[in-house]
Amino acid sequence: MKTSIVFLLCISVFPGFSQGRVVREDETGFAECNVFFSGQVPPEGFTEPFHVKICQQYNKEPRFATLYSTKDKIPLYSAFKFTKPAQSEEENWLVEPQIDDPENDLHEMVHEADIGGTVANLGANQALTSDYVGSGYERGLLNPSLLNEEDFQVATYTLTNAVPLRPALSKSWHRDIGKVVEQALIPHCSKMDHLYLLAGAIPSSVQVKGKVSVPESLWLAACCDVPEGWSLGLVKKINDENSLADLTVRELEKQLLPGVHLFKGNCGKDKQSQEKREAVLQVVSQIRSGEQVGTSNNPETKEGSWVRKVAGIIATPFIKLLELLIYIFVELVKFVFYFLWLVVKRVVGTILDGAYSLWKGMVSYLKAVSMVLISIPYDVGRVIVNIFLGFLQIVQDVLSLTYSILSIPVAFVLHLAAFPYHTICAIPSVLKDMATGIRGTFSLFIGATATVLREFCYLAGHIVKRFVPKGSSDD
Numbered sequence: 001m002k003t004s005i006v007f008l009l010c011i012s013v014f015p016g017f018s019q020g021r022v023v024r025e026d027e028t029g030f031a032e033c034n035v036f037f038s039g040q041v042p043p044e045g046f047t048e049p050f051h052v053k054i055c056q057q058y059n060k061e062p063r064f065a066t067l068y069s070t071k072d073k074i075p076l077y078s079a080f081k082f083t084k085p086a087q088s089e090e091e092n093w094l095v096e097p098q099i100d101d102p103e104n105d106l107h108e109m110v111h112e113a114d115i116g117g118t119v120a121n122l123g124a125n126q127a128l129t130s131d132y133v134g135s136g137y138e139r140g141l142l143n144p145s146l147l148n149e150e151d152f153q154v155a156t157y158t159l160t161n162a163v164p165l166r167p168a169l170s171k172s173w174h175r176d177i178g179k180v181v182e183q184a185l186i187p188h189c190s191k192m193d194h195l196y197l198l199a200g201a202i203p204s205s206v207q208v209k210g211k212v213s214v215p216e217s218l219w220l221a222a223c224c225d226v227p228e229g230w231s232l233g234l235v236k237k238i239n240d241e242n243s244l245a246d247l248t249v250r251e252l253e254k255q256l257l258p259g260v261h262l263f264k265g266n267c268g269k270d271k272q273s274q275e276k277r278e279a280v281l282q283v284v285s286q287i288r289s290g291e292q293v294g295t296s297n298n299p300e301t302k303e304g305s306w307v308r309k310v311a312g313i314i315a316t317p318f319i320k321l322l323e324l325l326i327y328i329f330v331e332l333v334k335f336v337f338y339f340l341w342l343v344v345k346r347v348v349g350t351i352l353d354g355a356y357s358l359w360k361g362m363v364s365y366l367k368a369v370s371m372v373l374i375s376i377p378y379d380v381g382r383v384i385v386n387i388f389l390g391f392l393q394i395v396q397d398v399l400s401l402t403y404s405i406l407s408i409p410v411a412f413v414l415h416l417a418a419f420p421y422h423t424i425c426a427i428p429s430v431l432k433d434m435a436t437g438i439r440g441t442f443s444l445f446i447g448a449t450a451t452v453l454r455e456f457c458y459l460a461g462h463i464v465k466r467f468v469p470k471g472s473s474d475d
Contacts, residue, residue: 029041029042029053030042030053030054030055030065030079031055032055032057032062033055033056033062033064033065033079034065035062036062036064036065036079036080036081036196037065037079037196037263037264038196038223038225038263038264038267039225039263039264039267041264042065042067042079043067043077043198043260043261043262043263044259044260044261045256045257045258045259045260045261046067046076046257046260048069048071050069050070050071051067051068051069051076052067052068052069052070052099052125053065053066053067053068054066054067054068054160056078056155056156056158056160056161057155058152058154058155063080063148063152063155063156064078064079064080064081064143064152064155064156064161065078065079065080066078066079066142066143066160066161068099068126068160069203069213070099070125070126072203072212072213073125073126073127073131073211073212073213074127074162074163074164074201074203074212074213074215075142075160075161075162075163075200075201076200076201076203077142077198077199077200077201078142078143078161078198078199078200079196079197079198080143080147080148080152080197080199081193081195081196081197082147082181082182082185082186082192082195082197083147083148083149083152084149091157092154092157093129093139093157093158093159094157094158094159099125099126099160126159126160127159127162127211127212128159129159131208131209131211131212132164132208132212135164135208135209136166137164137165137166137208137214138164138165138166138167138170139159139162139163139164139165140162140163140164140165140169140170140173140174141156141157141161141162141174142161142162142163142199142200142201142218143156143161143199144156144173144174144177144178144199145157146174146178147177147178147181147182163201163214163215163218164208164212164213164214164215165215165238166241168241169236169238169241172236172241172242173218173236173241176236176244176287176288177199177220179287180220180234180244180283180284180287181197181222183283183287184280184283184284184287185197185222185224185280187283188224188230188276188279188280188283189224189226189229190224190226190228191224191226194224194225194226194229195222195223195224195225196222196223196225196263196267197220197221197222198220198221198222198262199218199219199220200218200219200220200221200256201215201217201218201219202215202216202217202218202219202255202256203215203216204216204238214238215238216237216238217235217236217237217238217255218235218236218238219233219234219235219236219252219255220233220234221233221234221249221252221262221263222234223249223262223263223267224267224276225263225267228272228273228276229267229272229273229276230272230273230274230276230277230280231248231249231263231267231272231277232246232247232248232249232277232280232281232284233246233247233248233249233251233252234246234247234284235247235252235255244284244287244288246281246284246285249262249263249267285316289315289319
């Protein structure tokens with residue numbers, strides 16, 4: 001099971017007024033900052049190991065909670081409650097040493113310039129002021145400082161509560177969220193301290209200086225956790241600073257990570273006051289269209305007079321029609337430019353393809369001609385060598401034939417001249433062989449005769465001994 005690294009952080013302008021600690025494993029959620037969530041239960045579904053839970057504190061008191069992504073270097077959401085807005089803003093941007101160096105002895109937020117070399121790997125897991133300098137983006141607050149009283153406001157100016165926004169978009173986001181909270185949400189929630197706010201960002205693949213992710217959209221989820229409560233979501237697209245789409249919390253959750261649930265308690269139930277929600281959305285629509293919205297402590301006058309309601313009902317279709325016409329016009333302009341781009345791309349592509357084919361053909365032709373010209377001397381030399389070798393072969397064949405013709409009579413004469421010599425020289429050998437044969441024959445005859453006589457005598461003696469009676473020893 002994946003677990004998130006959880007830090008309890010603090011913000012301090014004056015040393016000793018605040019401090020932080022790493023939340024123990026037996027503690028749940030955001031520790032002391034769980035009070036900023038409905039039912040004191042943080043959103044579910046944010047379980048990546050690079051999600052860091054931060055309890056933002058000031059003067060040892062929790063001010064708001066932030067879920068920070070060390071991968072994207074931006075907060076994924078900040079949970080807060082509405083407090084009395086401050087009259088002035090003072091920016092004192094701080095960083096959290098423990099995110100980059102958990103073993104560091106600095107247990108409180110400090111100014112980046114005051115850190116020096118005391119923090120190892122500074123900026124490895126969080127954004128720094130230097131990441132924004134010269135980028136065209138500014139540090140846009142998820143939890144706007146204008147919705148906080150002075151003590152709370154100081155706590156918002158931390159880089160763990162900031163995302164990269166274009167100046168115009170940052171101004172539009174703070175203006176719209178401020179109006180929505182003050183004019184639409186607060187007047188329609190019977191208990192202001194039961195109004196829970198989540199302001200978040202959805203990271204994109206675009207990065208500032210290859211490090212800090214630029215959000216693809218900003219969102220706000222609000223819940224009035226009372227018996228007749230309500231909840232809603234708002235989304236502002238980065239590419240349209242004037243956009244502010246309203247949707248249900250369930251629809252908003254589907255645009256976030258799989259399995260995300262933002263609210264618990266009455267905020268997470270289906271039984272909500274549709275009348276209250278419709279009233280809130282009516283005010284949001286007026287804010288979106290640029291109308292002035294009046295506020296009052298009287299619940300009846302909070303929704304405006306009946307004349308304003310009728311005017312709003314009558315004007316809303318025309319406003320929607322105008323928005324539709326503007327949207328259609330913008331889409332037509334985009335389509336025309338896209339069509340022209342396709343035509344230019346196709347024409348330029350055809351011209352470039354033709355030029356490339358022509359160039360390729362010329363190169364192939366020149367290559368073939370060059371190969372033919374280079375091969376001519378080689379072919380001529382090869383023909384000359386073949387002619388010379390053929391001439392040598394003819395000479396060899398003539399000499400071989402001449403030798404064969406001349407060698408026939410010479411061999412005959414030599415054999416004929418050698419015949420008397422071989423014949424005369426053979427007579428002694430023949431006579432010798434004849435004498436040897438006669439002698440051998442005679443010896444063989446004598447030997448055979450002697451052998452026959454000896455055997456005959458033996459046979460005769462044997463017969464005599466067999467048939468002649470033996471005499472006495474006297475005889």
